[in-house]
Amino acid sequence: MAKLSRNWGPLHPVADETERLAKSELPRERQLEIYRYLKLNRMTEDRLSNLYRQGKVVGGLYSSRGQEAISVGSAYALEPQDIVGPLIRNLGTMFVRGVQPREVMMQYMARADGPTGGKDVNTHFGDLQRCLVAPISMLGALIPVMAGIALAGRMQKKNLVALTYIGDGGTSTGDFHEGLNFAAVLNVPFVLIAEHNGYAYSTPTSKQMRVKNIVTRAAAYGIPGEMVDGNDVLAVYEATKRAVERARSGGGPTLIEAKTFRMRGHAEHDDAGYVPKEMFEEWKKKDPIERFERHLLSSGLAVEEDLKKIVAEIDEELNREVDAALASPMPPAERAFEGVYSEVTK
């Protein structure tokens, strides 16, 4: 079992050594807002789990449990004009960008009023008004596409940065290489966050690559790379902020590697029996939300009551969101045939 963990074990010393979070100048209100997004991410997924068990989710359900700090911390570092392409485990990113939980619930339940009207699944929706791009299931494909968004943004003088994510498994694709290389050559304002969560479905990182750290690959593209504790939301925020500012000021792309751990299976149906139990136990101690709670309390930014109040508000909000999502009907059958082509003329 030790063999499986060799790739990232040494980078994650025992829990108490990584307990302290990165230094951040973020004021109290903003840190509490980050806390709210983290909890919203996790509590929405808990609600989705319930809906899944009730048979209301039509397809598979994907969890970002344990990885919420990466989504929330990185999205929180963006400016309003920046454009982001979240993947399946980046629900928190979507919330920071203004997506409502009911939209995600309706997508999972294939309802008529969901953002794609039942045409596509789970988090596969986008809205450029909200600076969100939808992914496709083929991992890596979004990397050149988001680099193209960054290129267009530069041509249009929009002063924007494009950001997307990739998993450890997704770094093995050709598009990871082609996209990052082309982005580097063109020096476009682009940030790629590699979420190193140990497993791609059942395949451990040791079977994806011989390098220990994904971030070493940045050197191959001649771009800056930064490794960050993905379970420290402030560290992710600060690292992303540095990368985004560099990109915006003409410094080109950055590859950030965020070390974390996938605390569920690939999807809800997968019990992750191939993951050694002690790994879950070890990583549970480093839970990013509990760590952030301890930080807020110990640094005097919040008292128990503050956090309880936030949780209670989210709980109430999610009651309304679930009701609204369940009230939406299934789409009318004729919608299946509509919208293949855009009819909008120039």
Added chain:
Amino acid sequence: MITYIEAIRQAMWEEMEQDESVFLIGQDIGIYGGAFRATAGMLERFGPERVIDSPISESAMVGMAIGAAMMGMRPVVEMQFIDFIACAFNQIYNFAGPNHYRWGQNVPLVVRGPSGGGVRGSNFHSQNPESIFQHGPGLKIVAPGTAVDARGLLKAAIRDPNPVLFFEHKFLYRRIKEEIAEGDGLVPIGKANLARTGRDLSVITYGAMLHVALEAAGRLEADGIDLEVLDLRTIKPLDDEAILATVRKTSRVIVLTEEQRSGSVAGEVAARISEHAFEWLDSPVVRLCCPDTPIPYSPTLEDAYLPNVDKLVAKVRELASY
């Protein structure tokens, strides 16, 4: 009089002059002006921001263009040879094609490049892979057979809000010359052109095979066989109306295309005729295509592989007496 390749260059040049969102990505398109000179002079005129030399990364070229297109730009990607479009299959087929249906976002993208054989290019510089993409929802596919159409269709493709694959025929690049009228000369995507009217038998075709059909028609006049030639021009979406109209007129059809026969555009055209005009037919719908082999290099082998005037004339005579 301008050549087919000059018509393509003009179309891009003029669209870039009048719309600053139009830009080019491709390999060796800058200082070199493109392997076939389709972008000659463009770097000097429009600068490196709009004439982007790419690494050998077809997937990233198309991916980049998709991202830019979603932002309202009008990228035109050059495949140095259209055979290499295979390396960008996922971006075209899974990203660009379904995007509007999936989440309502336009992808006004053009991927263009030289297709086709007859130039001894061997297997990786001679292909006609259009039928592979014909299967993909959300894509449009264009394959002009004349210089006028190349210019007008490329302009229409650049202005279209959907991803358009533009299959040029390299055999035609410098072999045909035509008079180009003043103005945009837009040719609508989705409309076939009746290239020759006739009574006896219809040849439905596109690309370089158009010229094979027209030459065969001239030769068959002596036999008293009057060929009608329909140039599809757009392969997706097909112009069903024009296809069915010519079938109803002549009742005998050969679908002539330069692709391997199995899973071909020709097969799709034949199927539509069988479904919608069976009662009008006096003979089976015949496909004259390439065999299901890779494309051979040696002239004797490639000539055996490609349809030509002799093969078409023989097939017409056979079918006329069915």
